Amino acid sequence: MSDTRADRDAFRAQEIDAEQQYVGTLYEKLDALRAETERRLRDTLRETGGSPQGRTERDISARMYTEKLTQLSAVEHGLCFGRLDLDSGELFHIGRLGLFDEDNDYEPLLLDWRAPAARPFYLATAASREEVRRRRHLRTRWRRVVDIEDEVLDLDDAEQGSDLGLAGEATLLARLDARRTGHMQDIVATIQAEQDRIIRAPMNGVLVVQGGPGTGKTAVALHRAAYLLYTFREQLSKRGVLVVGPNPTFLGYIGQVLPSLGETGVLLSTVGGLYPGITATGADSPRAAEIKGRASMVDVLTAAVRDRQQVPKDYVETVFDREPLRVDRRAVSQARTRARRSRRPHNVARRVFQNEMFSALTLQVADRLGRDLLDSRDLDDINRELRADPAVCKTLDALWPEITPQELLDELFSSPDRLRTAARKHLDDAERAELLREPGAPWTPDDVPLLDELAELLGEDDAAARAERERQEREELAYAQGVLHIMEEDDEIRDEERLRVKDVIDAELLADRYRTRSDLTAAERAAEDRTWTFGHVIVDEAQELSAMAWRALMRRCPSRSMTLVGDVAQTGALGGARDWDEVLHPYVQDRWQLAELTVNYRTPAEIMALAGTVLSEMDTDLEVPRSVRTSGHEPWTRRVAAADLADRLPEVVAEELREVGEGRLAVLMPPELLDGIGADVAERIPGAVVGTRPDGLESPAVLLTVEQAKGLEFDSVVLVDPDGVLAESERGLNDLYVALTRATQRLGIVHTGDLPDVLAPHPIE
Numbered sequence: 001m002s003d004t005r006a007d008r009d010a011f012r013a014q015e016i017d018a019e020q021q022y023v024g025t026l027y028e029k030l031d032a033l034r035a036e037t038e039r040r041l042r043d044t045l046r047e048t049g050g051s052p053q054g055r056t057e058r059d060i061s062a063r064m065y066t067e068k069l070t071q072l073s074a075v076e077h078g079l080c081f082g083r084l085d086l087d088s089g090e091l092f093h094i095g096r097l098g099l100f101d102e103d104n105d106y107e108p109l110l111l112d113w114r115a116p117a118a119r120p121f122y123l124a125t126a127a128s129r130e131e132v133r134r135r136r137h138l139r140t141r142w143r144r145v146v147d148i149e150d151e152v153l154d155l156d157d158a159e160q161g162s163d164l165g166l167a168g169e170a171t172l173l174a175r176l177d178a179r180r181t182g183h184m185q186d187i188v189a190t191i192q193a194e195q196d197r198i199i200r201a202p203m204n205g206v207l208v209v210q211g212g213p214g215t216g217k218t219a220v221a222l223h224r225a226a227y228l229l230y231t232f233r234e235q236l237s238k239r240g241v242l243v244v245g246p247n248p249t250f251l252g253y254i255g256q257v258l259p260s261l262g263e264t265g266v267l268l269s270t271v272g273g274l275y276p277g278i279t280a281t282g283a284d285s286p287r288a289a290e291i292k293g294r295a296s297m298v299d300v301l302t303a304a305v306r307d308r309q310q311v312p313k314d315y316v317e318t319v320f321d322r323e324p325l326r327v328d329r330r331a332v333s334q335a336r337t338r339a340r341r342s343r344r345p346h347n348v349a350r351r352v353f354q355n356e357m358f359s360a361l362t363l364q365v366a367d368r369l370g371r372d373l374l375d376s377r378d379l380d381d382i383n384r385e386l387r388a389d390p391a392v393c394k395t396l397d398a399l400w401p402e403i404t405p406q407e408l409l410d411e412l413f414s415s416p417d418r419l420r421t422a423a424r425k426h427l428d429d430a431e432r433a434e435l436l437r438e439p440g441a442p443w444t445p446d447d448v449p450l451l452d453e454l455a456e457l458l459g460e461d462d463a464a465a466r467a468e469r470e471r472q473e474r475e476e477l478a479y480a481q482g483v484l485h486i487m488e489e490d491d492e493i494r495d496e497e498r499l500r501v502k503d504v505i506d507a508e509l510l511a512d513r514y515r516t517r518s519d520l521t522a523a524e525r526a527a528e529d530r531t532w533t534f535g536h537v538i539v540d541e542a543q544e545l546s547a548m549a550w551r552a553l554m555r556r557c558p559s560r561s562m563t564l565v566g567d568v569a570q571t572g573a574l575g576g577a578r579d580w581d582e583v584l585h586p587y588v589q590d591r592w593q594l595a596e597l598t599v600n601y602r603t604p605a606e607i608m609a610l611a612g613t614v615l616s617e618m619d620t621d622l623e624v625p626r627s628v629r630t631s632g633h634e635p636w637t638r639r640v641a642a643a644d645l646a647d648r649l650p651e652v653v654a655e656e657l658r659e660v661g662e663g664r665l666a667v668l669m670p671p672e673l674l675d676g677i678g679a680d681v682a683e684r685i686p687g688a689v690v691g692t693r694p695d696g697l698e699s700p701a702v703l704l705t706v707e708q709a710k711g712l713e714f715d716s717v718v719l720v721d722p723d724g725v726l727a728e729s730e731r732g733l734n735d736l737y738v739a740l741t742r743a744t745q746r747l748g749i750v751h752t753g754d755l756p757d758v759l760a761p762h763p764i765e
């Protein structure tokens with residue numbers, strides 16, 4: 001057997017041609033599927049009129065075809081990226097979706113990467129081949145196959161000579177070395193074995209994925225969502241999947257990954273975005289955020305709610321029937337006790353309070369009129385009149401008002417008295433002062449879990465809304481019965497063999513279809529409903545969540561089917577996690593699984609050596625993830641006098657930008673410095689922007705705080721004032737670690753004093 005270079009090249013060219021032909025037929029198939037789906041959609045939309053049931057079905061079909069079309073166009077790039085050759089002689093091509101040959105007994109033409117049969121593509125190794133003889137990676141550009149790489153796993157294979165001599169890592173490394181675009185890309189073609197095991201882990205229970213920076217936690221979390229939606233489609237399409245990320249910029253950064261995998265049924269949100277109708281535009285100081293995130297805030301809020309259930313010192317006076325009416329302490333106190341004992345939320349228990357009060361006041365009025373002269377109908381009349389009397393209602397409202405979460409929280413944080421009363425046992429003077437703000441101040445992300453908690457404590461007196469809904473349901477049912485009746489009449493031929501309308505659908509089902517007939521997916525409906533519970537919840541940067549945020553999330557996932565990814569070494573929030581068990585114990589005790597990712601795909605070894613020294617300064621036994629590559633660029637440092645920083649920085653950054661070429665660069669600095677010099681510096685760097693603007697990540701250079709850069713990555717990072725980052729917070733080392741690990745190629749450090757010890761070059765021992 002010959003294995004000269006020329007032979008190998010000829011073999012490769014021949015194989016690329018063969019793959020091109022095959023991939024060409026796959027695209028033809030894809031085009032045909034698109035044309036067919038478009039035709040069906042057009043036909044469906046063209047249908048007009050018809051029975052209500054017909055219309056319902058038409059809407060459902062139109063939605064289905066539209067979704068299918070979206071999915072078919074999402075898989076255009078990199079449709080097929082792999083091939084498995086098995087011992088049995090079978091070949092399977094692997095790609096972004098499944099394609100079948102209808103004319104040939106539905107033989108698979110392309111296996112969806114999530115199908116069980118595709119799994120060896122990610123897992124097989126020479127040591128554990130799983131009957132895979134050869135794994136082939138296909139690199140395509142548009143619809144053209146531009147290269148292939150083979151890994152022959154069967155080392156005794158007689159055909160070994162046909163191995164192209166490329167390591168399986170070549171595709172991966174090419175991907176990792178590529179310039180960043182400002183948006184995360186999917187990794188379906190190069191998922192690694194340790195990642196695959198997490199992506200395909202069972203859906204039930206809580207799975208925690210701990211991994212250092214750049215180990216692919218975010219990528220894995222998103223591919224897991226796609227995998228679960230594929231594997232448990234029916235279950236999850238009803239309840240939806242929620243993916244929680246740390247901030248809107250991050251969501252913008254990851255937003256394209258799931259659509260590129262053909263999945264649109266996922267709600268991406270921050271914790272601050274989980275309360276329908278609230279947009280959190282404000283910001284808390286790190287200290288205020290930490291206080292708001294404490295579990296003890298539940299007690300503060302409970303006390304604040306109870307504080308709204310007032311008992312007068314002696315009595316309050318009102319007027320009824322032009323006579324003064326005393327609402328006295330004993331009656332109110334008794335009514336309040338009964339209402340509290342009902343164990344209902346405040347706004348619902350209010351009905352109990354009012355019933356009690358109106359009964360007590362009825363008797364009081366009856367006494368005034370002479371109770372012996374009155375029968376029960378007279379008492380009912382008085383009760384009704386009292387309920388209709390604005391002055392009496394106002395008095396009772398003041399004692400037990402109906403109140404929304406927004407009103408209560410706004411009043412609590414803008415009233416020193418209310419806050420002192422509610423937080424007496426939990427917050428000291430300084431802590432309370434940290435929370436105080438102007439009435440009507442904008443909501444912050446850390447207010448949202450508090451609002452959510454309050455929504456639970458306050459509840460909603462939905463008796464009127466419920467009655468209205470029941471009335472509507474009765475109407476819809478009657479209407480559906482009418483429709484069915486007409487359809488039955490139309491069934492003129494009384495043929496016992498024929499399927500009749502009522503065999504297919506009954507009135508209740510039809511009415512139900514009207515009600516739930518909606519063009520919204522589960523994810524879209526979930527976004528509008530605070531009480532929605534999801535089929536699965538995935539949390540990224542999970543280490544940042546406060547105790548209050550965990551409560552809000554757990555409410556959205558009573559089944560506890562969750563994937564939590566994060567790194568406790570990167571925790572920046574003062575109220576964030578130091579330890580996963582501490583976070584999870586209150587909800588699932590020790591019933592959670594830990595999976596670890598150990599390989600860093602982002603940060604080159606030269607930079608990780610430096611980041612590693614920072615990690616070792618922390619009080620943790622976490623290991624530095626191993627970098628898969630080197631970049632050939634040692635991190636550089638530059639000392640600039642503090643007074644010259646604003647002047648010199650643009651020139652330093654411009655120099656670095658020239659090195660980066662087409663790539664993306666981030667300048668990271670402490671918040672105060674960014675506030676101080678950010679705008680001036682950005683103005684003098686062409687194409688640079690400051691902060692988390694939506695277009696920020698696409699710009700050649702962006703100036704951010706470390707917190708804003710969490711979870712993101714850039715070709716080059718210039719870290720300014722590491723001392724400031726360290727001093728900024730109790731979690732300064734963690735922040736420094738995050739800052740150092742954002743770069744995929746190059747890192748520079750600009751410092752104004754001596755380099756902090758932890759970054760200074762250490763003598764070799």
Ligand SMILES: Nc1ncnc2c1ncn2[C@@H]1O[C@H](COP(=O)(O)OP(=O)(O)OP(=O)(O)O)[C@@H](O)[C@H]1O
Pocket residue numbers: 172175176184185186187190191192195211212213214215216217218219220567570601602710711712713741
């Ligand atoms: N198997 C893979 N194939 C190709 N690229 C990968 C793979 N795994 C990870 N990457 C890439 O490595 C980079 C880091 O991944 P990701 O952002 O998911 O890491 P992370 O663990 O969430 O990092 P951090 O904790 O720092 O936020 C991304 O560019 C991602 O696309």
